[in-house]
Amino acid sequence: MRGRFVGDAPCRDGYTGVRPAYTYGRDPDGVGALRAEAGAARAAGLDASFVTATGLPFPVAGAVKVEDQAQFHPLKYLRGLAADIVARGGSIHEGTRVTTLDDGDPCRLTTDSGATVSARHVVVATHHPVFDHALLAARLTQHRDLVIAGPLPAGLDPHGMYVTEEGGKRSVRTAPLDNGSRLLIVTGEAFTPGEGEDTEAGYARLQAWTGQHFPGFTVTHRWAAQDNSVTDTLPLIGRLPGSGQNVYVATGFAGWGMTGGVLLRRSSPPSSAARSNRARGSTTPPDSAPRCAPPQSSSRPSGTPASTSSRTTWTRSAKAPTDP
Ligand SMILES: Cc1cc2nc3c(=O)[nH]c(=O)nc-3n(C[C@H](O)[C@H](O)[C@H](O)COP(=O)(O)OP(=O)(O)OC[C@H]3O[C@@H](n4cnc5c(N)ncnc54)[C@H](O)[C@@H]3O)c2cc1C
Structure with missing residues (x-):
C-alpha cells in the first residue's frame, strides 16, 4: 500500500x-x-x-x-x-462469539449469550472461516511465525521493512516509540502448526539471530502469528458459496490481512456489490465455482492492489511476493 x-x-x-x-x-x-x-x-x-x-x-x-x-x-x-x-x-460488540448463522433474508446470527442479530448482509471475516458450507478449509493451509519485539537504539534503525524466505524466514521492521527510540519487530521460524515444532528452540534461534545483527536489542514481547493461505496462493474474497446471496467471506490472506482487508472493502462490499450486480445485469457465478476476476485495466493508482472484480462474487487478488 x-x-x-x-x-x-x-x-x-x-x-x-x-x-x-x-x-x-x-x-x-x-x-x-x-x-x-x-x-x-x-x-x-x-x-x-x-x-x-x-x-x-x-x-x-x-x-x-x-x-x-x-x-x-x-x-x-x-x-x-x-x-x-x-x-x-x-x-x-467485543467478546461476543457467533455460534450459528441462518443465511436467510434477513440473515440471523446467534451468539454464545443466546442473543440474536438480524442482518441483511453478513461478512465472515473470522480469519479462518467459522461458517464454511463450501469446505473452503480444504483449500486453506495454515502456517505460524514466531515474533519477537523490543526497543532498539534509534541509531540502529535499518530504515526500511525487510523480508527474506531464507533461513526459516526473517521479517524485520521498526516502529517509532515515544522516547525517540524504535521498536524492533522480527518474525521468522515459520512452521506448520501441529507438526511438533519446538517453539522454545525457535524463539531462541530468532533471538540469537536478532541479537547478532542488532546489538543492544532486548526482547520485551514475543508471540506467534498464525496465518492461512489458499493452496493457489490468492485470497478468497466474495460471496460464500452454499450460503445464499447475503453471506460473504474473506480469508486466505497469507499474512497480508491488513492490505487484504482494504481490498475486501474495495472489491466486494455487500451492498455495493449487490448494487453493481443489478446495475450491470450480471449473473452470479455458481456457488461452488469461485472465479477469478478479470484483470483490471485502468485507473487504479499505482501501488494499490490490482484486483477488483467487476462481476463481484469472487475476487482473487494479486499476492505480494512474500509474507510479511
Ligand atoms: C509482525 C506482523 C507483521 C505484519 N505485517 C503485515 C503487513 O505488512 N501487511 C499486511 O497486510 N498484513 C500484515 N500482517 C498480517 C495481518 O496482521 C493479519 O493478516 C491480519 O491481522 C488478519 O486479519 P483478519 O481480520 O483476517 O483476522 P484476525 O485479526 O484474526 O480477526 C478475526 C477476528 O474474528 C474473530 N472471530 C473468530 N471467530 C469468531 C466467531 N465465531 N464469532 C465472532 N468473532 C469471531 C476473532 O476473535 C478475531 O477478532 C502482519 C502480522 C504480523 C504479526
Missing part, C-alpha cells in the same frame, strides 16, 4: 510514515529470481527496483526494493476504523 491517503481520516490515526520495503536474499543463487521479481513488480506499476544496497547491518546478494510503502500502528489504525464504524451508526 503506498503512503498516500485520500480523505480517509480514520486511517491517518495509525499512520507512521512511508519506508521502502525490501525482499532480500543473501544467497547469490537467488539473485536471478529477485531481478525477475523486480521486473514483474515494475511491469505491474510498482515503483520497484533491484538493488544490492539496503539499510540492513549485513550484506545481501540482492533485493527487490519497493519505494514509499505506508507503515501503520495496527492498533491505532484499528481504533480509527472502529471509531468510523460507530460514527456511521454502527455498533461493535
Whole structure:
C-alpha cells in the first residue's frame, strides 16, 4: 500500500510514515529470481527496483526494493476504523462469539449469550472461516511465525521493512516509540502448526539471530502469528458459496490481512456489490465455482492492489511476493 491517503481520516490515526520495503536474499543463487521479481513488480506499476544496497547491518546478494510503502500502528489504525464504524451508526460488540448463522433474508446470527442479530448482509471475516458450507478449509493451509519485539537504539534503525524466505524466514521492521527510540519487530521460524515444532528452540534461534545483527536489542514481547493461505496462493474474497446471496467471506490472506482487508472493502462490499450486480445485469457465478476476476485495466493508482472484480462474487487478488 503506498503512503498516500485520500480523505480517509480514520486511517491517518495509525499512520507512521512511508519506508521502502525490501525482499532480500543473501544467497547469490537467488539473485536471478529477485531481478525477475523486480521486473514483474515494475511491469505491474510498482515503483520497484533491484538493488544490492539496503539499510540492513549485513550484506545481501540482492533485493527487490519497493519505494514509499505506508507503515501503520495496527492498533491505532484499528481504533480509527472502529471509531468510523460507530460514527456511521454502527455498533461493535467485543467478546461476543457467533455460534450459528441462518443465511436467510434477513440473515440471523446467534451468539454464545443466546442473543440474536438480524442482518441483511453478513461478512465472515473470522480469519479462518467459522461458517464454511463450501469446505473452503480444504483449500486453506495454515502456517505460524514466531515474533519477537523490543526497543532498539534509534541509531540502529535499518530504515526500511525487510523480508527474506531464507533461513526459516526473517521479517524485520521498526516502529517509532515515544522516547525517540524504535521498536524492533522480527518474525521468522515459520512452521506448520501441529507438526511438533519446538517453539522454545525457535524463539531462541530468532533471538540469537536478532541479537547478532542488532546489538543492544532486548526482547520485551514475543508471540506467534498464525496465518492461512489458499493452496493457489490468492485470497478468497466474495460471496460464500452454499450460503445464499447475503453471506460473504474473506480469508486466505497469507499474512497480508491488513492490505487484504482494504481490498475486501474495495472489491466486494455487500451492498455495493449487490448494487453493481443489478446495475450491470450480471449473473452470479455458481456457488461452488469461485472465479477469478478479470484483470483490471485502468485507473487504479499505482501501488494499490490490482484486483477488483467487476462481476463481484469472487475476487482473487494479486499476492505480494512474500509474507510479511
Ligand atoms: C509482525 C506482523 C507483521 C505484519 N505485517 C503485515 C503487513 O505488512 N501487511 C499486511 O497486510 N498484513 C500484515 N500482517 C498480517 C495481518 O496482521 C493479519 O493478516 C491480519 O491481522 C488478519 O486479519 P483478519 O481480520 O483476517 O483476522 P484476525 O485479526 O484474526 O480477526 C478475526 C477476528 O474474528 C474473530 N472471530 C473468530 N471467530 C469468531 C466467531 N465465531 N464469532 C465472532 N468473532 C469471531 C476473532 O476473535 C478475531 O477478532 C502482519 C502480522 C504480523 C504479526
